[in-house]
Amino acid sequence: MPLVKGGCFCGAIRYRVNAPLAGAAACHCRKCQYGSGGGPNYVVLAPRVAFEVTSGHPVAHASRADSGAEVVRTFCGTCGTPLWSDSPNLPFVAIRAGSLDDPSPAKPELHIWTEAAQLWHATTPGAAVFERGPAG
Ligand SMILES: [Zn+2]
Ligand SMILES: [Zn+2]
Numbered sequence: 001m002p003l004v005k006g007g008c009f010c011g012a013i014r015y016r017v018n019a020p021l022a023g024a025a026a027c028h029c030r031k032c033q034y035g036s037g038g039g040p041n042y043v044v045l046a047p048r049v050a051f052e053v054t055s056g057h058p059v060a061h062a063s064r065a066d067s068g069a070e071v072v073r074t075f076c077g078t079c080g081t082p083l084w085s086d087s088p089n090l091p092f093v094a095i096r097a098g099s100l101d102d103p104s105p106a107k108p109e110l111h112i113w114t115e116a117a118q119l120w121h122a123t124t125p126g127a128a129v130f131e132r133g134p135a136g
Contacts, residue, residue, distance in 0.1 A: 004044070006100040008081035013056030015083070015095070017046040022092055024106045028121055029113035031063065035073055035082045035096075040121055042097035044106050048086070051093045058083050067133050110134060 004021065007014035022045040032041035058074035065071045065087065073085045084095045097106035111123045115131040123129055 004046075004095075004100055004102070004105075006095065008056075008058075008076035008079050008083060008099060010076060010079035010081075012078050013058050013076050013081075013083060014054045016052055016054055017050050017095070018052060019047050019050030021046055021105075023110070024097070024108050025094075025110040025112060026108040026124065026127075027094075027112050028117035029065070030116045031065065031071075032113070033116075033118070035075075035085075038118075040111065040117065041082075041094075042103075042106055042108060043085075043094040044097055044100065045092040046084075046095050048091055048093050051084075051095075 003017055005016040024044045026040040026042050028040040035041055059077040060072050060074050062070055062072045069087045069089050071085050071087045074083045075081060081099055082096045083099050084093050086093050097103045108124045108127050111127050111129045112133055114129055
């Protein structure tokens with residue numbers, strides 16, 4: 001996938017990724033359902049070392065993921081756009097696909113935590129599906 005840029009709906013926060021993305025996924029965990037508005041959370045995985053905020057300051061909220069890891073989710077305090085989440089035990093920042101300038105390449109290769117999926121959540125044909133994280 002190409003290098004990407006993105007930001008929030010109101011334009012206050014902008015970021016870019018200075019390296020190829022490492023993949024795309026959809027997380028169905030209950031916490032992500034809050035962040036997405038109800039569906040799975042569609043994300044692209046950006047190497048943390050290549051992820052750069054170029055303007056603005058998002059609001060950050062830390063919690064424990066179902067895996068037990070700490071996850072910090074960010075969003076725009078003005079327009080509410082969910083932006084990315086970061087977990088110290090992963091080398092990636094999980095950028096919300098909807099915040100990309102062009103979300104079209106973000107077709108999920110993985111669906112994770114489907115044990116928490118609602119019955120009406122869809123999965124992408126051809127994607128790998130995991131009831132929990134990819135390791136579990
Ligand atoms: Zn905004
Ligand atoms: Zn999740």
